[in-house]
Amino acid sequence: MNATHSSSSSGGSGIGSGPLGYGNTPTCYFVMIGTKDNPIYEAEFPAVNTARSSSGGATIPEAKKEEFRHLNQFIAHSALDMVEDIQWSTNQMYLKAIDKFNERFISAYLTAGNIKLLLLHDAKSEDAIRNFFNDCYELYIKTLLNPFYEPNSIISSAAFDTKVRLSAKRYL
Amino acid sequence: MLQYTQKRVNGIQDLERKLNELGYRVGIRALDLLVWRDKNSKRETRVLGMLYFIHTTVWKTMFGKQADSLEKSTENEDEYMISDNDPMVSKFISIPKDVSQLNCGAFMAGIVEAIMDGCQFPSRVTAHTVPIDGFPLRTTILIKLDREVLDREEQLK
Numbered sequence A: 001m002n003a004t005h006s007s008s009s010s011g012g013s014g015i016g017s018g019p020l021g022y023g024n025t026p027t028c029y030f031v032m033i034g035t036k037d038n039p040i041y042e043a044e045f046p047a048v049n050t051a052r053s054s055s056g057g058a059t060i061p062e063a064k065k066e067e068f069r070h071l072n073q074f075i076a077h078s079a080l081d082m083v084e085d086i087q088w089s090t091n092q093m094y095l096k097a098i099d100k101f102n103e104r105f106i107s108a109y110l111t112a113g114n115i116k117l118l119l120l121h122d123a124k125s126e127d128a129i130r131n132f133f134n135d136c137y138e139l140y141i142k143t144l145l146n147p148f149y150e151p152n153s154i155i156s157s158a159a160f161d162t163k164v165r166l167s168a169k170r171y172l
Numbered sequence B: 001m002l003q004y005t006q007k008r009v010n011g012i013q014d015l016e017r018k019l020n021e022l023g024y025r026v027g028i029r030a031l032d033l034l035v036w037r038d039k040n041s042k043r044e045t046r047v048l049g050m051l052y053f054i055h056t057t058v059w060k061t062m063f064g065k066q067a068d069s070l071e072k073s074t075e076n077e078d079e080y081m082i083s084d085n086d087p088m089v090s091k092f093i094s095i096p097k098d099v100s101q102l103n104c105g106a107f108m109a110g111i112v113e114a115i116m117d118g119c120q121f122p123s124r125v126t127a128h129t130v131p132i133d134g135f136p137l138r139t140t141i142l143i144k145l146d147r148e149v150l151d152r153e154e155q156l157k
Helices: A065-087 A126-145 A158-171 B002-008 B012-037 B047-063 B106-118 B147-156
Strands: A027-033 A039-046 A094-101 A104-110 A116-121 B069-072 B079-084 B123-129 B139-145
Touching: A027 A065, A027 A126, A027 A158, A039 A065, A039 A158, A065 A094, A065 A104, A065 A116, A094 A126, A104 A126, A116 A126, A126 A158, A126 B012, B002 B012, B012 B047, B012 B106, B047 B069, B047 B079, B047 B106, B106 B123, B106 B139
Parallel strands: none
Antiparallel strands: A027 A039, A027 A116, A094 A104, A104 A116, B069 B079, B079 B139, B123 B139
């Protein structure tokens, strides 16, 4: 996954070539977490973000993109606590933006079977994200209906992956 | 399905447990499916709402009618009962005398248990036959909620 822009943001990022700065990474990170806090599925989508030219105020200058991919998982897991708190106060399924990390937002969607769909993203319209979550939920249900699929286990189907990416492209 | 399980178990308890497991698998899928189809539905967070959902929606989709009654037990705080006068599952099964203890409602109990578990209301669910005049097959599903569910209900009040 390559950063499409290599804007030379704040100084101090002179370590080497390659993608610079956290604020430049346009990817969204999507993960589905089962009832035992086990990740069932995860994916990254490079999003096309129009207003990106001056994300020069990158907060963490010298980190490279690869490091943040690991960080994504940590961020998602810490967001889980927030989800659990909120979960009992509302009976909505879509729990908007529940957490914020640096400049990124984390939105959550909680299914009836208590599967958590988390999305790390930059500022996006809520509607788009809600539609995306609905699509993913539908795909998940279809996977669930498969009698050979053990609930709460990893989804390794390539077809599922393709469909999720398609949906992401459409909405994100 | 009954014959399949019968071949594989020795004992009535086991048979009921196996039926329960089969019902469990159905239940997990039924839960998400029903919530999805009921487009504007929200998740259930309260016990009563949950039971009501099972009592009406689930029963209706599975058996074509609502369950006949939903009761709260007077003796224990954590027991609820859903009754069905004419369970479709046991309709065409005749039970020979030597296994008279068997209740095929264990399948329905499994479904209910899966739905409760899925919504984070862990509980023990069992099926009992309580014949009444006119309804010899009347089955009652007893739902005994775990301690933590009750505590949570208290907190949420």
